[in-house]
Amino acid sequence: MQNADLPFLSATALGELIRKKEISPVEATAAFLERIDAIDGTLHSYITVCREEAMRAAHEAEQAIAHGEWRGPLHGVPYAVKDQFWTKGIRTTGGSRLLADFIPSDDATVVTRLQAAGAILLGKLNMSEFATGNSVHHPFGTPRNPWDLERNAGTSSSGSGAATAACLCATSLGEDTGGSIRNPANNCGLVGLRPTWGLVSRYGMMAACWSMDIGGPISRTVEDCAVTLQAIAGYDPHDSYTENRPVPNFRAALIQDVRGIRIGVVKEAVDAEFVHPQVKAAVAQAVADLQWQGASVDEISIPLMTSAAAVTRAILAVESASLHHNWLKTRLHEYDHNVQIDFLTGAIMPAQLYYKAQKLRALTRQQVFAALQQVDVLALPSSSEPAPLLPQGTGLKSKDEARQRMSGRRSLTGVFNLANVPALSVPCGFVSVGGKELPIGLQLAGRLFDDGLLLRVAHAYEQATSWHTRRPPIS
């Protein structure tokens, strides 16, 4: 195998070659850095590439493995993280010019854990400003979708989607407040898992909305996703909301057997007019494939799903604005225009409106839990459509346009952020748009701390299909 081919391997396949000493972490890291140099001038998936730090870590990994100190499946494997996660001594911008020179004095816990697992940090990935999802102007370059450079890679973990799909890292981390892991996974043909809230530490992760934020893996295969989650999951005394419970073996859960698992297809998502017909058809086929493998399938209702986008937006707007209140007074015009609108809206929102949104959240959560009493896993589209074109302008022209932004596809993901349950997107097909083949995703959601079951079902589906083997037309 040529070194230039190494980035195309899955993270677990690469890790296995490194374990067997057939490939050196130095060769692997150099191959990814060369590919970043060759392609990322177009994609803008990275904000910062940690060239020297990565090569130093790769040499250390090479030495450790040579001395029999293999740490696990990610030892020597190059990864990258959304620029929302602190990295000690390395610039961390949150995708904002306001933090263009911010250098944290500590690592996020997830970064510490990936380093402990021996993974090699390649760099910091581009994102929507402060993970809000609506920003248009990216001060460090507009991240582009490798399947079609004129299209959105997904918000807000745009760089995580673009870099992972283009094989500019072996696996990556994103962060998901309202769908920011699953949307890039959908748009870029990847596997993205928003873990159960409380499974992964938020320490060192810039906050957008404290009660919905969580970091998670964006990977090219379900197995890579499982291995990445394994490295970052578990109790952290720095985050008092992480649960002190044993972390299951997520990779061992991938047993390719879904017999007896009850899948509920979410009626409101299937009926939604805003979901593209080809997306509906692909999700229906995916569910039928799982049924053929032995799962049972029923229709299930979550009536408040349709309002989840507005509820999520109300809570996110208020909580984000409270985090940025001082800068809204002194540095307002340094934010992206759309972020200014969102944060100002949150800053002035009447308390009763926020209070109602929180009550609707509690009711939505009850409906999700009730649905998960009847079935083990919920199935629905990850998004209403394949990747849309990159936005051409900023600003709101009318109230109706504002309504559209706060409804539709964001309800499909936001409903599970409101409930704090795990949710995953796995590729389930392609839609042809303007002569380009664009990926779409099947979303699976499950009970609290049942992340392993989602990975198991997704793996069984993935292994019976070939969607995950396709690569974007970028060389």
Add this chain to the structure above:
Amino acid sequence: MADLAKADIKSLGRAVGLELEEPLLTEVTYNLNALRELLDEVNPSALDQVEPLPIIPPHERSPHAER
């Protein structure tokens, strides 16, 4: 529910120490009125029977909710 006027939005801004000027004022007015409208349309019957808890209260963490 009647839309808030720009003057109302300006007053809400002043209440939290923010001076809203054009063109942001118009867009924030669209945005807040849209959100008010969307949330006003959702009135499930059980709304008065729940507490506005952002994270999961212990009594909801039944074996069915959790694995």
